[in-house]
Every structure is written in C-alpha cells, then in structure tokens.
Amino acid sequence: MKLLSVSNLKLYYKTTKGVVKAVDDVSFDLNKGETLAIVGESGCGKSSLSRAIIRLLPRNVHTYEGKIMLNGTDLMSMDEETFRKEVRWRKISMVFQGALNSLNPVLKVGYQIAEPLMIHMKVNEKEAIERAKELLVKLGLSEEFAERYPFELSGGMKQRAVIAIALITNPDLIILDEPTSALDVITQANIMNMLKKLKRSREQTFIFITHDISVASELADKVATMYAGQIVEIAPADTFYEEPLHPYTQKLMKSVPTLRREKMLESIPGAPPNLINPPSGCRFHPRCDKAMDICRKEDPPTFERGHSVKCWLYR
C-alpha cells in the first residue's frame, strides 16, 4: 500500500549570493512498512529534502513547491495551521541530525519522551509518562530510565530516547537524519538492530538519511542516491547494491571499506557543486570519468533500466 508519494518537489533558499537549489525536482514513492535510504555526500540536499517533507523550513525559503501525498491526503495544499495540528509529529515525525545532544538537560528523559503525547495528542501527563515507560522497554531500556536526566545516559541510550520521542505518537512515517553517525560502531549496530525490530513489529515506515552507503544497506528496502539536489538513482536495495548504475553511486560504493578484502579505497575527486550555479547538463559531469559530450550540454532525463537512473549512459 502506497504511504507516501512525492512528485517534483522543490525547495530553494534565498541568499545574498543567489538562489540555492537544495531540492530540485525530486520524485519518489514509498509503501507502508518500507524503508527508503537516501545516500549522498554532505551538501547534496538530504536534510533539505527531509525538512521539505515535514515542512520545517528556514525563513529564507525562495521556492517550496511540488506534490506530497501521505495516505492519499494532499499535504502541500494544507494550510500551516492544519499541517501543524494534524500532520507534523502526529503523522510524520523526525529525528534530527545530532538530536541526541539536544535533549533538555534539566528535564527527566521520561517527561521528554511523553511530551509530544501531551502536546499533540492531549494525553494527560500521568498516562503519557506510563506510555513513555512502555516504549523505553520496547526500545531495550528499562522503565527506570524515565527517571534519569540526559547526563546520566550514554550516547546510545540518548539516541534511543530521541528515537522514542519521534515514535511515541505512533506516526505513519519517521524520518531519521544520520541517526547513528555520532555513535561508535557497536552502539551503531545496536541502534540499527533496534530499528530493524521496530520496522518488523510495527510495520514502521522510515526515511533513513545517511552519507554512509554501507549503514543504509542494513535497513533499506529501497535506496536513493542524491546528488546536487536531485535523486540520480533509485532502486530496490538488493539491485542497488549488486548493480549500481549511476557513476556517482558506483564511486560511493568504491569509497567504502570492506573487511578482509584487499582493495584500494577510491575517493571521488572534487566536491559536490555549488547549488547556486550548478554545472550545465548533468550536474555530476565535472567529476565523472565516463562523461560524454552530451553530459556537458543536456540534463539527462530519468531512464528505466530495471531501476531508475538519471544518466546519459543508459539512454
């Protein structure tokens, strides 16, 4: 069943130097219970895409348009008041990058987890805290953690608490922005296992944003590569990892270390382009060793080659 459908989404920012096209014509679908991982280097627009979906926008928005359907409801045509009351945190919630450091140091963890229920669902404090405790247990922490303050928790525990805050209202969709990048590898594995359990037991739908293509493989049913504000490849996870088509995805794969196998890690020369004046034609062409004449001149459409890829090689 289709839960989310995003079409031609754009989010541009106004700056003194010009207009930053952070999300530029992005489209994808997501079914209930699926996880979409969005991968790409820093600055490709991953966080902007998630903010566009949950409509938490900075003041300097220049353009915000396109279509977002959630469970058949058209979100873009909804006014801000209705969106705030009915959608944000109730139907779509988000764990922000670095959120584990944003817990309020003077409030008990249980209260902070319970708060969205009190604010957005009008549940009374006693019941909300009970529900927070139940959720802590589901996430592998004991009830007594509700009585602790953030400084009494380790990084992994704080991350569980932050995920609990996003989960407590039982939203249809949770966006996780780099949820494990601040954690050591063992804690990272624990959090990923917890997310996998949630995905199975609650049929929870996630959008999982990461710069780490190998972490994404743990949870993803579908993977999208984002480059310079656009989705350049999107595919079911197994096809994506076995047969990446876009030269940028192929380069991202080659930059990841594998245990035991001797291989030289490749880096991608250059950096993602400035999004005020992106390169002509295909935005990746200045860094692509397969670039052809047409790549410099014309923006490639998305071709269907078993999966979607925006690259002239597949014309």
Ligand SMILES: Nc1ncnc2c1ncn2[C@@H]1O[C@H](COP(=O)(O)OP(=O)(O)OP(=O)(O)O)[C@@H](O)[C@H]1O
């Ligand atoms: N409020 C803003 N005003 C102007 N430019 C912005 C604003 N927010 C982000 N940007 C720019 O938009 C582009 C995309 O940023 P975004 O944070 O969405 O990328 P990202 O892929 O999530 O990277 P990271 O992982 O570093 O957050 C970048 O060039 C960034 O500098």
